[in-house]
Amino acid sequence: MSIRFQIEATNGAGRLGRLITPHGVVETPVFMPVGTLASVKGVAQDLLEDLGVQILLGNTYHLYLRPGVDTVRGMGGLHGFMSWDRAILTDSGGFQVFSLTELRKVNEEGVTFRSHLDGSSHFFSPESAIEAEIGLGADIIMAFDECTEFPAERERVRASMELTLRWAERSKKHFDEHKRRVPWGTSAQHSALSIEPKQSGESPPAVPRWAGTLPTTGATQSLFGIVQGGMDLELRRESAERTVEIGFPGYAMGGLSVGEPRAVTREIVESTLQYLPIDQPRYLMGVGTPEEIAAYAALGVDMMDCVLPTRAARHGLLFTSVGKVSIKQARYANDAGALDPACGCRVCARYSRAYLRHLYASNEVLAQVLNTVHNLSFYLDTMRRVRHSIRLGEGTGFLSGVSSQPKP
Amino acid sequence: MSIRFQIEATNGAGRLGRLITPHGVVETPVFMPVGTLASVKGVAQDLLEDLGVQILLGNTYHLYLRPGVDTVRGMGGLHGFMSWDRAILTDSGGFQVFSLTELRKVNEEGVTFRSHLDGSSHFFSPESAIEAEIGLGADIIMAFDECTEFPAERERVRASMELTLRWAERSKKHFDEHKRRVPWGTSAQHSALSIEPKQSGESPPAVPRWAGTLPTTGATQSLFGIVQGGMDLELRRESAERTVEIGFPGYAMGGLSVGEPRAVTREIVESTLQYLPIDQPRYLMGVGTPEEIAAYAALGVDMMDCVLPTRAARHGLLFTSVGKVSIKQARYANDAGALDPACGCRVCARYSRAYLRHLYASNEVLAQVLNTVHNLSFYLDTMRRVRHSIRLGEGTGFLSGVSSQPKP
Numbered sequence: 001m002s003i004r005f006q007i008e009a010t011n012g013a014g015r016l017g018r019l020i021t022p023h024g025v026v027e028t029p030v031f032m033p034v035g036t037l038a039s040v041k042g043v044a045q046d047l048l049e050d051l052g053v054q055i056l057l058g059n060t061y062h063l064y065l066r067p068g069v070d071t072v073r074g075m076g077g078l079h080g081f082m083s084w085d086r087a088i089l090t091d092s093g094g095f096q097v098f099s100l101t102e103l104r105k106v107n108e109e110g111v112t113f114r115s116h117l118d119g120s121s122h123f124f125s126p127e128s129a130i131e132a133e134i135g136l137g138a139d140i141i142m143a144f145d146e147c148t149e150f151p152a153e154r155e156r157v158r159a160s161m162e163l164t165l166r167w168a169e170r171s172k173k174h175f176d177e178h179k180r181r182v183p184w185g186t187s188a189q190h191s192a193l194s195i196e197p198k199q200s201g202e203s204p205p206a207v208p209r210w211a212g213t214l215p216t217t218g219a220t221q222s223l224f225g226i227v228q229g230g231m232d233l234e235l236r237r238e239s240a241e242r243t244v245e246i247g248f249p250g251y252a253m254g255g256l257s258v259g260e261p262r263a264v265t266r267e268i269v270e271s272t273l274q275y276l277p278i279d280q281p282r283y284l285m286g287v288g289t290p291e292e293i294a295a296y297a298a299l300g301v302d303m304m305d306c307v308l309p310t311r312a313a314r315h316g317l318l319f320t321s322v323g324k325v326s327i328k329q330a331r332y333a334n335d336a337g338a339l340d341p342a343c344g345c346r347v348c349a350r351y352s353r354a355y356l357r358h359l360y361a362s363n364e365v366l367a368q369v370l371n372t373v374h375n376l377s378f379y380l381d382t383m384r385r386v387r388h389s390i391r392l393g394e395g396t397g398f399l400s401g402v403s404s405q406p407k408p
Numbered sequence: 409m410s411i412r413f414q415i416e417a418t419n420g421a422g423r424l425g426r427l428i429t430p431h432g433v434v435e436t437p438v439f440m441p442v443g444t445l446a447s448v449k450g451v452a453q454d455l456l457e458d459l460g461v462q463i464l465l466g467n468t469y470h471l472y473l474r475p476g477v478d479t480v481r482g483m484g485g486l487h488g489f490m491s492w493d494r495a496i497l498t499d500s501g502g503f504q505v506f507s508l509t510e511l512r513k514v515n516e517e518g519v520t521f522r523s524h525l526d527g528s529s530h531f532f533s534p535e536s537a538i539e540a541e542i543g544l545g546a547d548i549i550m551a552f553d554e555c556t557e558f559p560a561e562r563e564r565v566r567a568s569m570e571l572t573l574r575w576a577e578r579s580k581k582h583f584d585e586h587k588r589r590v591p592w593g594t595s596a597q598h599s600a601l602s603i604e605p606k607q608s609g610e611s612p613p614a615v616p617r618w619a620g621t622l623p624t625t626g627a628t629q630s631l632f633g634i635v636q637g638g639m640d641l642e643l644r645r646e647s648a649e650r651t652v653e654i655g656f657p658g659y660a661m662g663g664l665s666v667g668e669p670r671a672v673t674r675e676i677v678e679s680t681l682q683y684l685p686i687d688q689p690r691y692l693m694g695v696g697t698p699e700e701i702a703a704y705a706a707l708g709v710d711m712m713d714c715v716l717p718t719r720a721a722r723h724g725l726l727f728t729s730v731g732k733v734s735i736k737q738a739r740y741a742n743d744a745g746a747l748d749p750a751c752g753c754r755v756c757a758r759y760s761r762a763y764l765r766h767l768y769a770s771n772e773v774l775a776q777v778l779n780t781v782h783n784l785s786f787y788l789d790t791m792r793r794v795r796h797s798i799r800l801g802e803g804t805g806f807l808s809g810v811s812s813q814p815k816p
Contacts, residue, residue, distance in 0.1 A: 038766065042773040046754065067741065067766040074742055075762055083758045333475065334482055346454065350491045354483055358446065358475040365450040365776055 002222045003140065003249055005281050005302075009391050013273070013300040016390040019055075019281055021087040021139040022184065022219040023079060026054045028281065029297035029390075031383045032089060032305040033376055036062050038072070038082040041310055042369045043376070045084050050346075051373070052380055055087035055139075057305045060132050061096035064122075065115055069135035077137020077183040089305075090138040092129045092171070094226075095254070095285070098147040106146065108163070126170035130223070134175070137183045138221060142252060143171035145226040150258045157230035161239050164228045168246050172223060179220040224250040224283060231264050233271050240275035251276045252283040252303075266295070273300050290319050290382045297386045309379045313371035316360045319378045325353075327371070332357040345377035410630045411548065411657055413689050413710075419798040421681070421708040427463075427689055429495040429547040430592065430627040431487060434462045436689065437705035437798075439791045440497060440713040441784055444470050446480070446490040449718055450777045451784070453492050458754075459781070460788055463495040463547075465713045468540050469504035472530075473523055477543035485545020485591040497713075498546040500537045500579070502634075503662070503693070506555040514554065516571070534578035538586070538631070545591045546629065550660060551579035553634040558666045565638035569647050572636045576654050580631060587628040632658040632691060639672050641679050648683035659684045660691040660711075674703070681708050698727050698790045705794045717787045721779035724768045727786045733761075735779070740765040753785035 002022065009016040017028040033040050033048070036059045040048060048056070058078055063069070067081075075081040078088050094111075097104055103114035110125030124132075126144040133141035144167050148160040225248035229235035243251060253272055256265050269284060276282050283303035284296055293304050309319065316328040320340035325332075327339070335353035347356075347370045359367035388394075410430065417424040425436040441448050441456070444467045448456060456464070466486055471477070475489075483489040486496050502519075505512055511522035518533030532540075534552040541549035552575050556568040633656035637643035651659060661680055664673050677692060684690050691711035692704055701712050717727065724736040728748035733740075735747070743761035755764075755778045767775035796802075 037770045037772055038763070039772045039774045042777065044754075044774060044777060045758065066770050067762070071742055071762065071766070075744055075760065080744075081760075081763055081766075083760070083763065334479055336483055336488075346452075350453065352483065352489075352491070354475070354479065355446070355489055355491065358479070358489075362445045362474050364445055364447045365773060366447045366452060368773055369450065369452060369777065 002220045003281075005250070005279065007279065009393075011390040011393050012298065014298045014386070014390045015300055015302065016387050017281070017302055019087075019302070021055075021222075023088065023139050024054060024086045026087050026303075027387060028302040029293075029383055029386055030055060030303050031293055031379045032057045032303060033379075034059070034305055034307045034310060035082070036307075037066060038063060038078055040372070040376070041314065042365070042372050045082065047373060048084075048376075049086070051377055052384075053086065053376070055089060055303075056084060058088055058090045058136065058138060059093070059096060060090045060129065060136060061093035061124075063090075063136055064093060064132050065117055069132045073135040073137070073183045077135070079137060079184070087140070088138040089140040089303075090133050090136050090142065091285070092133060092142040092144040092226075093124055094129070094142075094145045095147045097124055098149075101149075106163075108166075110144075126167040127174040130171050130174045131178065134178055134181055134221065135183065140222050140224060140250065141175075143168045143223060143225050143248070145228060145254055147255050147258070148228055148230045150231065150255075150260050152230055154230075154232060154235075157232055157235055160230070161228045161235055164226065165239070165242050165246070168225050168243055172225075172246055172248070175221075175223045179223075182219075182221055184219070222249045224248050224252050224281075226252045226254040226285075227272055227276075228255045229272075230255060231260055231268060233268065236268055236272045237275050240272050244275070244277060248280075250281040250283060250303075252285050254285050256284070257286045257288065262292070266299075269296060269301065270299050290379060293379070294382055294386050297383065297390075309375035310372050313375040314368050316367070316371065318356075318371060319375055327353065327356050328360050329357070339374060340378070343374070343378060343381070345374050345381075347371075347374040347377070410628045411689075413658070413687065415687065417799050417801075419801050420706065422706045422794070422798045423708055423710065424795050424798040425689070425710055427495075427710070429463075429630075430624045431496065431547050432462060432494045434495050434711075435795060436710040437701075437791055437794055438463060438711050439701055439787045440465045440711060441787075442467070442713055442715045442718060443490070444715075445474060446471060446486055448780070448784070449722065450773070450780050453490065455781060456492075456784075457494070459785055460792075461494065461784070463497060463711075464492060466496055466498045466544065466546060467501070467504060468498045468537065468544060469501035469532075471498075471544055472501060472540050473525055477540045481543040481545070481591045485543070487545060487592070495548070496546040497548040497711075498541050498544050498550065499693070500541060500550040500552040500634075501532055502537070502550075502553045503555045505532055506557070509557075514571075516574075518552075534575040535582040538579050538582045542583070542586055542589055542629065543591065548630050548632060548658065549583075551576045551631060551633050551656070553636060553662055555663050555666070556636055556638045558639065558663075558668050560638055562638075562640060562643075565640055565643055568638070569636045569643055572634065573647070573650050573654070576633050576651055580633075580654055580656070583629075583631045587631075590627075590629055592624045592627070630657045632656050632660050632689075634660045634662040634693075635680055635684075636663045637680075638663065639668055639676060641676065644676055644680045645683050648680050652683070652685060656688075658689040658691060660693050662693050664692070665694045665696065670700070674707075677704060677709065678707050698787060701787070702790055702794050705791065705798075717783035718780050721783040722776050724775070724779065726764075726779060727783055735761065735764050736768050737765070747782060748786070751782070751786060751789070753782050753789075755779075755782040755785070 004020040006018045019026040035056045072081045097113050105112045129144035145164040225243040227239045229239040281302045284301045318325045321342040332353040338348045412428040414426045427434040443464045480489045513520045537552035553572040633651040635647045637647040689710045692709045726733045729750040740761040746756045
């Protein structure tokens with residue numbers, strides 16, 4: 001047993017759940033901050049804990065290049081390497097590799113690609129990608145898929161979907177044969193993480209370390225399958241059904257948010273969800289804005305990730321209860337008010353818009369740190385409100401940016 | 409009354425003191441981290457509080473250019489602007505202006521200089537520099553001086569010293585006439601800082617907000633004089649005596665650490681200290697390594713500042729109990745040990761050398777954050793040990809990097 005998923009309440013299609021992993025409980029629907037290179041850019045791990053982050057995402061492609069899988073495995077996997085004992089999910093590298101449009105070559109066996117760092121040549125197959133993910137040791141890992149480009153002809157989408165299905169079987173086979181090699185519990189680092197209290201002077205996490213955590217001894221990772229099928233509802237249905245037939249403890253929808261109109265994304269998601277098992281976690285990859293993640297949660301999506309809050313923060317774009325704020329604007333130069341008076345994060349509680357504007361305009365590193373903390377806090381608060389609404393059976397109309405619906 | 413200085417213990421020439429400012433007590437000897445643009449690069453204010461920072465340094469030249477004095481004054485001074493209610497010291501801009509060798513022109517009246525940002529022309533006189541410092545509202549501000557270049561002919565050093573003395577008188581005159589215009593207490597920001605508890609969820613500072621803090625109502629800033637005189641012991645003596653004659657509540661030694669050999673710096677400091685009032689704070693500007701700050705404290709210096717710990721951190725150079733570590737080196741790539749096993753900072757308590765090396769090699773912003781936290785912690789710990797040794801009357805031989813001397 002490697003994860004358990006419990007649905008605690010539903011509201012329409014939305015579900016409130018608990019995803020119990022070898023490294024703690026994840027309350028769903030959940031937004032997973034992206035820590036590409038084993039770091040959420042600019043934000044230390046204790047701050048992520050304070051923000052209530054229960055699961056982080058790491059990118060296999062980037063970690064494979066730097067610091068390399070062997071280094072991470074030697075430190076007990078990502079948990080030991082980055083000193084994070086809550087849950088982690090890694091993608092398979094597929095999406096990043098397929099983003100290297102000029103630098104890759106696909107065949108049945110896998111993908112040959114060139115590093116964006118130094119141009120060196122590398123090869124990912126379903127087997128080697130899963131091998132890398134086992135070495136990285138995340139709690140949840142993803143099958144190696146082909147992210148179909150957009151737009152694409154129907155026959156191309158079908159061929160790509162078929163390839164992803166064959167790769168899903170190979171991913172699963174390799175995982176089943178090698179999953180016992182997960183680096184947990186074999187290294188001093190991980191043992192230290194599991195047993196000894198931290199000495200960092202931090203207050204303990206809100207959820208005790210052991211509560212709802214599966215024992216890591218004997219536990220393995222969980223491999224999720226990925227539904228593809230482009231923007232074709234029928235192919236999405238076929239991809240979902242055949243991926244479920246292969247059998248995974250959770251399912252993702254990939255190949256979305258790749259340039260298609262938002263209405264199409266939503267239509268695909270809503271349609272695909274009905275072909276995924278209702279009692280297993282459903283993960284929508286790579287979305288979205290605060291309004292979108294709330295809306296997808298209301299449709300029954302359990303997990304989401306996106307670089308938007310962290311990347312936007314680095315560009316001075318901040319999400320607030322009254323819309324987006326571009327903090328670089330001169331209008332904020334003497335604004336003594338909080339960034340978002342309705343926000344309780346440590347940035348809004350302490351600093352003025354004038355100070356945040358100054359930090360950004362002066363290219364101070366603290367701008368990135370504080371902006372990222374706020375945006376992540378805003379995303380996590382959004383999901384907290386979503387979960388609260390589902391629990392109370394409240395309408396979730398407010399989640400799409402319109403006013404709250406009356407209670408039923 | 410704007411500051412009080414109490415000497416609580418002495419050990420040889422070294423003194424343990426309490427510098428009571430309108431924004432809290434500063435235990436001396438103290439190392440002051442540099443927050444050039446109202447931010448210690450990469451480190452949030454709550455983290456500086458956790459590190460035990462009791463006084464920060466801001467740079468008038470940089471703050472005058474960005475965000476501008478009016479903006480800071482309008483937010484209640486630096487304390488309100490950067491949300492820091494502990495003590496602050498600003499330099500006068502003199503040192504930075506004199507670093508712009510190609511971009512400045514000095515005459516009796518003051519210095520015309522070009523901004524390093526956009527080449528725009530500006531003018532600092534003793535009066536306008538003090539005016540800027542009053543607007544920035546630090547607890548301790550510095551007279552406008554000429555930092556004599558090194559090396560320099562004796563006559564040039566004397567002329568420069570005389571100019572600094574005339575500017576010291578003008579600085580004092582302007583300050584005395586205008587010191588009531590300090591922005592404390594006149595703005596909503598500052599009132600909020602003084603009266604209301606923070607809502608940031610932070611634990612309260614170790615020293616209660618009111619203990620040993622002078623009331624800000626009616627309190628003013630304190631203007632320190634600066635001793636110059638190049639590397640000439642006689643001129644330093646004359647500069648010290650004549651600066652003391654003008655009369656300030658504290659005295660700095662400027663124009664050191666500008667390229668001269670370390671032994672010369674030390675000789676000048678040791679010699680000059682004997683001409684400074686024993687019951688007033690003595691500030692050595694712009695030094696130094698951990699060994700040096702400990703050694704200068706043992707000579708009777710009460711205050712020091714330096715960009716070294718923060719700047720070195722950005723270049724991956726870390727100070728540890730066993731010497732400097734260049735964390736970028738490949739030898740640390742798989743090193744599971746703490747950066748400095750003897751250090752109790754949150755970085756050493758949580759992260760491995762391998763992780764810190766990865767962050768630095770991958771150009772992750774968190775590298776700068778964590779490296780800076782560690783280096784500052786190391787400097788502050790060094791000064792804590794110095795103060796402890798003075799209190800106990802212990803030898804301070806360990807402070808220069810040699811083994812501890814036996815107790816007397």
